[in-house]
Structures are given as C-alpha cells and as structure tokens.
Amino acid sequence: MTSEVRVPTLGESVTEATVATWFKKPGDTVAVDEMLCELETDKVTVEVPSPVAGTLSEIVAAEGETVGVDALLANVSEGDSAAAPAAAPAAAAPAAEAAAVDVMVPTLGESVTEATVSTWFKKVGDTVAQDEMLCELETDKVSVEVPSPAAGTLTAIVAEEGATVDASAKLAVISSGEGAVAAPAAASPAAAAPAAAAGGKDVENAPSAKKAMAEAGLSSDQVTGSGRDGRVMKEDVAAAIAAGTSAAAPAPAAAAAPRAPSSADDASREERVKMTRLRQTIAKRLKDSQNTAAMLTTYNEVDMTEVMALRNEYKDLFLKKHGVKLGFMSFFTKACVHALREVPEVNAEIDGTDIVYKNFVHMGIAAGTPTGLVVPVIRDADSMSFADIEKAIGEKGARARDGKLSMAEMQGGTFTISNGGVYGSLMSSPILNPPQSGILGMHKIQDRPMAINGQVVIRPMMYLALSYDHRIVDGKGAVTFLVRVKEALEDPRRLLMDL
Structure with a gap:
C-alpha cells in the first residue's frame, strides 16, 4: 500500500x-x-x-x-x-513479550522548530499507562505535555531535563508487554551517539540562506545556524547582518561570561536561574518593538461611574441569561472597536513600504501567567456581543493560565488591550505588540475629587494610555482614538447608538 x-x-x-x-x-x-x-x-x-x-x-x-x-x-x-x-x-527480548516504542517530540506548531525539556513526570523503570503524561516541553510560545504512546515501562530517557530538542527528536523509549525491562545505561549512550555523529558531519545550509550570505558578503562561519543540525537559515543571516558581523564574532564569548558578584558574601546569597524560552522570546520581541517602531504614548482619564452603574444594575440578570459574569473588559473591547472604526490606522500595520488596513478587529487581550505574559487573540471581536466577548476572554484566560494555548490562538491580532490595573498599576506606558500599531493600557480604578459642573465630587477614575507607532499613526489620530474610547465608556449609550 x-x-x-x-x-x-x-x-x-x-x-x-x-x-x-x-x-x-x-x-x-x-x-x-x-x-x-x-x-x-x-x-x-x-x-x-x-x-x-x-x-x-x-x-x-x-x-x-x-x-x-x-x-x-x-x-x-x-x-x-x-x-x-x-x-x-x-x-534481545522475545517480540511477543515486549516491544520498544519510541516517544517522539509531538507537533510543536507552525514556525516552532525546537523545544526545551522542562520536567519529567516519570523516571526510568516506572510503569506508565497509555496517554499518561511523561514529560513537559517548553517552547518560546507554549508548553506542551507529552503523553505515553503505549502502556508499559519507561526503559530509557534520551533527552534529560534542560535538553534542547528539535521537532523530530526522540525523547524516551517505552517497552510495552510483559517482558519490558528498564535498561537506561544501554539505551542512553546508544541514543546519544547518532546526535554526536550528526554534529560532526557537513550540514547543507538553506538555499535562501546561501543567497543572502552571498549578497551580504558573509561566510557560513560568521553566522550561527538555528536549523536542524546547525543548518543556517535565512533568518539567521538577517540576524547576523542586523547585529553587525564584525562585532558578532566576539559577542558570544563576552555574553557567556557570568557577571562577577561584588563579594564572596554576595555570591553565597545569589541564585542564578536560566531564563525560560518564553521569557527569552518576550524579551527579544519587546526589544525588537522598541528598536523598530517610532513608539509614543498619549494619556487620558475616564470617569467609570456610568459603566460601573450599568454593570451593577444588570450583572445578575446577565449572569443568569448568559452563564458568564459581566466584567469591564467587554466594555473596553466594545469601546476600542468603536474607536478603531473612526481611526483605522490604529488597527493597521506596516509591511515594507505598504500600510495594511484591517477591515476586522482581532483583539489581543494580554494575560499574565506563571511563566510570563501571553496575548491570546479574540478573532472578529467587532462582530461579537458583550456575552460572546466575556465568554471568549474567560476561556482564553483560563487556557493561558493552564499553559494550554496553541500558537494559532496567539497569532493574527490587530490591536491589544493590557490591564495593569489588576495588579494595582495607576499609570504606565504599554509597549507595542509588533506588528500592531496600537495598544491600550488600562489601569486601577481610584476614587478622586473631580470638578463636575462647578462642584467638587468624588468619582471612580481610571487613567488610560495608548501607545502607538508614530510611523503610521499621527498624534491627532491617537488622541482622537483615546477620546472616543473615553466618550463611549463615560456614556455607554453611544455604543448602542453608534455615535
């Protein structure tokens, strides 16, 4: 067949x-x-x-x-x-009694080529059931649990905790059947030998990488390959060019040198922990955002009286009918969608020398997790009801905290909302989530004295911050966007009347 x-x-x-x-x-x-x-x-x-x-x-x-x-x-x-x-x-064992089953790295998702083995839940010699979790892998975007492909005994762990594995690597061996016997000493060296041999052979670089190196006048030893067996990819050449090849050679050695503590006493009280792949990716993307975009931030404040009153009046009925609590995020999402229609450049992105306007809103909602900040995307938020938005936010947030988000759920966003207020932040400047051109920062609701119609009254106020890419969004557009969000929240009826 x-x-x-x-x-x-x-x-x-x-x-x-x-x-x-x-x-x-x-x-x-x-x-x-x-x-x-x-x-x-x-x-x-x-x-x-x-x-x-x-x-x-x-x-x-x-x-x-x-x-x-x-x-x-x-x-x-x-x-x-x-x-x-x-x-x-x-x-060596009778085929009818035991069969060796390889545990391989599962599909990691689009554009992810490697992962780090973060935790083994089982040790060599342990009995495992089919689909029982063996280990957890960590990529630069998500965590992936690896189940056992068969019931049996874990006879060998090929990739230990902390090891970096590619998308086709073998992680372990399961012996299924009554004759299964643990043999870690024999299995591990045998599995390591092919990897060592692979590292010593000549590796063919990607065709596009060869072309890019030729155009830039680089040799393969000036570029660090991130592909299979150290293969140089197109993006590796771009990274080498951006870093500057003359300075790139000594950089790894300098970066590898650990910072020396000021004294022996300080050294005994320090703890050095390797950054997770997710944290490394967050750091790189945020720095890239600063280096690429002409980022500015404009501020305003919003009186939350009307939104809070509307929420208090209808929250019980809303929960009874829709099965989800009515929060503030749906109001802010609706207000942003409303403002993006009037100022579409905030919902656009730059592609080379083109501006790509999006006639839809895929809303990113930043969420803090134990491993770092992630931004799940709610697709077509502009066509969703309050209830649909609240359900989507709740479901995405729970999956983010459990490390269950797929990469597809974090891609394609056109605008982002970040709520630092849940941590007590009174004011901050959010950083852009490239290639997006705008991000709204929400903050803590705090009672403050305000002058209303000549009278000083206490109102629940929130500072708002819009960070935007000045290459595509002018100051007038950014201010207008934030004012429209403020108006929609201070008078939610505007959302119903499309005003």
Missing part, C-alpha cells in the same frame, strides 16, 4: 514553499513521524514527517523546487521492513 506525502498547511497567508533538503532518499526505510524533508517559506521553515512506517519509494518534488499547499512531495510504501529499526532496541 502506498501513502502520499503532501505539503502541509504553511500558515496564514503563505501559499507556497521551496523544498530545501531531503533527509531521506528513495529506498530508505522510514518510521512513522520520522522527518523526510524540510520546506522553506519566506517566513518559516517546516519539517515534513512521514505519515506511515515503510520505505520511501519515490521523491516527486526535488530539492530547490517550489511547491504549493497540498502538493505531492513523495510516496511511501508501507511494509513490515520499516518496523525493524524501531524494534531493534528490543531485539
């Missing part, structure tokens, strides 16, 4: 890719989910796994060819011969 290997979904707005590297050749035996080839798009690199165990019988799209989504790449003939390599570790 022959199974087709086709181009997978490449991601939002990506319609074609170039076949960069074939890891197998016709006649090679392949295991299920073993990487066959690597595709390269203008945004990401995608590895294509084998859908079945068998033999690679034909390569249809050769290296260097451009292929579209769902195009045929190769054919794999299913057969018993493919099972032999996977079963080899268990050859």
